[in-house]
Amino acid sequence: xxxxxxxxxxxxxxxxxxxxxxxxxxxxxxxxxxxxxxxxxxxxxxxxxxxxxxxxxxxxxxxxxxxxxxxxxxxxxxxxxxxxxxxxxxxxxxxxxxxxxxxxxxxxxxxxxxxxxxxxxx
Amino acid sequence: xxxxxxxxxxxxxxxxxxxxxxxxxxxxxxxxxxxxxxxxxxxxxxxxxxxxxxxxxxxxxxxxxxxxxxxxxxxxxxxxxxxxxxxxxxxxxxxxxxxxxxxxxxxx
Numbered sequence: 001x002x003x004x005x006x007x008x009x010x011x012x013x014x015x016x017x018x019x020x021x022x023x024x025x026x027x028x029x030x031x032x033x034x035x036x037x038x039x040x041x042x043x044x045x046x047x048x049x050x051x052x053x054x055x056x057x058x059x060x061x062x063x064x065x066x067x068x069x070x071x072x073x074x075x076x077x078x079x080x081x082x083x084x085x086x087x088x089x090x091x092x093x094x095x096x097x098x099x100x101x102x103x104x105x106x107x108x109x110x111x112x113x114x115x116x117x118x119x120x121x122x
Numbered sequence: 123x124x125x126x127x128x129x130x131x132x133x134x135x136x137x138x139x140x141x142x143x144x145x146x147x148x149x150x151x152x153x154x155x156x157x158x159x160x161x162x163x164x165x166x167x168x169x170x171x172x173x174x175x176x177x178x179x180x181x182x183x184x185x186x187x188x189x190x191x192x193x194x195x196x197x198x199x200x201x202x203x204x205x206x207x208x209x210x211x212x213x214x215x216x217x218x219x220x221x222x223x224x225x226x227x228x229x230x
Binding site for chain 1: 123154156158164165166167168171172175177209211213217218219220221222223224
């Protein structure tokens with residue numbers, strides 16, 4: 001069964017860069033039917049889609065974060081990554097990576113990582 | 123951006139109840155609407171995609187309907203493991219793929 005695992009620092013200082021990596025196991029990141037995405041959830045709040053990437057490198061970003069976000073893919077390592085620059089306390093959240101399935105014209109997030117809490121604080 | 127509004131925000135219910143959660147889009151999204159269940163401390167889990175398609179392995183007591191701007195998630199007979207927070211999400215042709223604010227299904 002496909003597994004996704006987020007990794008990265010749990011604490012980032014304000015104005016610095018938040019780097020996260022998602023490692024995909026028991027499945028290949030190279031697939032025509034899937035994208036690979038990031039979603040975040042501030043403590044006690046709802047879900048926010050950050051963006052996703054195709055194995056070819058084509059990206060889709062949330063316009064509200066687009067100026068600060070970069071999502072990249074490393075097919076040789078079966079990983080994809082998130083970088084969020086110039087972070088503030090408002091970026092404190094649980095960050096999830098997920099697989100985005102494309103099936104019969106429908107997009108949906110069918111496999112998720114367990115999530116990693118990133119706190120922005122000095 | 124397309125805004126998604128769920129109602130109610132909180133729903134007290136009892137085991138065995140039939141419950142319905144509503145999600146409304148700020149503009150037509152055809153049937154590009156997904157439903158997720160999230161339990162505390164866990165990642166969301168897909169229940170329904172394409173407004174009414176049940177994800178493999180999801181119990182048949184869950185069902186979804188709607189098109190355009192108005193959608194519903196129905197649980198026909200609540201089980202103890204169904205108490206959780208439910209989110210709708212639109213995935214129409216243009217990102218961002220926005221989520222509703224969530225509906226917390228609570229024990230009455």
